[in-house]
Amino acid sequence: MRNRCWTSDQLDRRGLPHQDACPFCDQEEETLDHILQTCVFARTVWRTLCSALGKPQWSPTAQDTLKEWCVARASGAHKPKELRALLTLGLWELWKHINAIVLDGASPLLEVVVRCVIAEGRAWQQASLLKGEVGSTFELLVGWAGSE
Template identity: 40%
Template sequence: MEGVEDSFRWGWEKDFSYSVRSGYRAMFRGRIEMPGALQIWRSRAPPNCRLFLWLAARNRCWTADRLSRRGLPHPASCPFCDQSDETLNHLLMGCVLAREVFATCLRWWGFVAWLQGKHGGPGGDRDLCTGVTLICWCLWRHRNDVVFDRVAPSKSTVLSRISDEAELWRLAGIFRGFLAPVDKWRCRE
């Protein structure tokens, strides 16, 4: 067939012409979103903390279970409680120390009242995600101190670190909703 010219047609637009907007939409078509990803990336926490939480959510942090799968030297059990295998889930949520830290922080924040009445005001959900990121970040840093610097595991050390870090985050304008008054976070157990 002579006389018929080839032409390009972009199937993502009605007029078949390419646009960056439709190209961007096409690139993400059919993706599967990971639960919690939006909350991690919408958090106001510093980028390194959000990246840590993203890696933690995808179980990509170097804990004993991951080291053992690769035949690398690893601790025999959780460096905090010495009662269970060291997995990321155990370190950040299941360990006795982690649960006590979360319970104390939620009490500091008046979380039950916030949850019942959603009195967090604008930005309350983002503040909560940011606060959870802060807790996980401080638990991870304390774990590293225990493993690499031979520091004794301590709930009060983690809570003090959370209080100090929260003050820095407040000064940077990271907390804006119900977590903004971090002065009430001072270690008072």
């Protein structure tokens, strides 16, 4: 939220080598807001996760900023702590996927991100970081991942 991750825009400011465009879409500069929220790939991931939550209207738009979007999702939520944990999980898996693309030559695949969210989410549930109705969200994602 404080824009301290070493994305291409941050590397450029420091005169360090960096890629020219977003590894997900290859259309825009790689900024934290872009790769985690406004990139067409990230928005597709969020649309999938928000739909599984039963909140497709929460999907981000290209005009949203990451911080404002996350704050708006958590404000007024029925279970804000669990929702913040789910948002963090989605952000974390997007970040790990972008690193796999840049560092390991992986391809941007929605299915991979969703399966990682499911696996990590279940681990978070076992660690009691996610409780209650969140389990049904993962079952919806499992159903989606199985249908692809």
